[in-house]
Amino acid sequence: EGLDYDAERAEELIAASEYGDASNLPPITITVSGYGNDIPGYLGAIIQEWRQNLGVEVLVRQLESENFIYHIKQERDELFMLGWVADYPDPHNFLDNLFYSGSENNIFGYSNLELDDLLSQAAIEQDTATRLSMYQQAEQKIIDEAPCLPLWFGTNYILVKPYVRGYELNPLGVPDLSQVYMVQH
Known part of the structure; x- marks a missing residue:
């Protein structure tokens, strides 16, 4: 929330x-x-x-x-x-990079030692469900304290001709062009 x-x-x-x-x-x-x-x-x-x-x-x-x-x-x-765009599909790419006290990308000057500890633990957690839960807790701390206020999120629209097949975006919004082909039209 x-x-x-x-x-x-x-x-x-x-x-x-x-x-x-x-x-x-x-x-x-x-x-x-x-x-x-x-x-x-x-x-x-x-x-x-x-x-x-x-x-x-x-x-x-x-x-x-x-x-x-x-x-x-x-x-x-x-x-x-x-703006910030994911380099890889993982919460670490956003939460650690932008909100960890010592991060070069923490341009907000935000510092919360409790959050830092949680992010450090999440970064090395091997169990996926536990790790995700830790990142969700970290995200809620960030939302509650509001060191930044996202005002909008961009939307991209992609038009593909009906004869182009296999054009799909991965979670980062990048197409795998090795899967794209055209059918006779």
């Missing part, structure tokens, strides 16, 4: 904060990677939603890709847009 979308609760929390009202909030800056001020449509939709539903002003700072990670690690920006 994670955080539910609740604009009313967000307004209550803003009202209870030192700002008292969204109009008193300083602008929130989202840092994104890219060139040419090209803002993805889904980010524009989120910004518009926050403005309309909460009255929150959102600015976008775009950094060149080569400076992006360094900047967000050093500056600790309020929000940043960053």
Whole structure:
């Protein structure tokens, strides 16, 4: 279970904060990677939603890709847009890489020794069911503490001509092209 979308609760929390009202909030800056001020449509939709539903002003700072990670690690920006794609189909690829205290990819600066211990144990656990249970516990700790807030998940659409057969994606979203063939059409 994670955080539910609740604009009313967000307004209550803003009202209870030192700002008292969204109009008193300083602008929130989202840092994104890219060139040419090209803002993805889904980010524009989120910004518009926050403005309309909460009255929150959102600015976008775009950094060149080569400076992006360094900047967000050093500056600790309020929000940043960053993707993560599995290198291999295992919870370790997400949980250890992104949330273990000493991980180079833990750009959130998140540290929880209890979580670190659980992840260390899960990484060496030989029993698959026990290992999965440990990773589920770790994931719940991360959800409960919310060191990051995933705002969206990408979707890819793949069109395949009706005469192309054997085109299937593995769990990582990569096709096994050795199985693809075409039939007479």
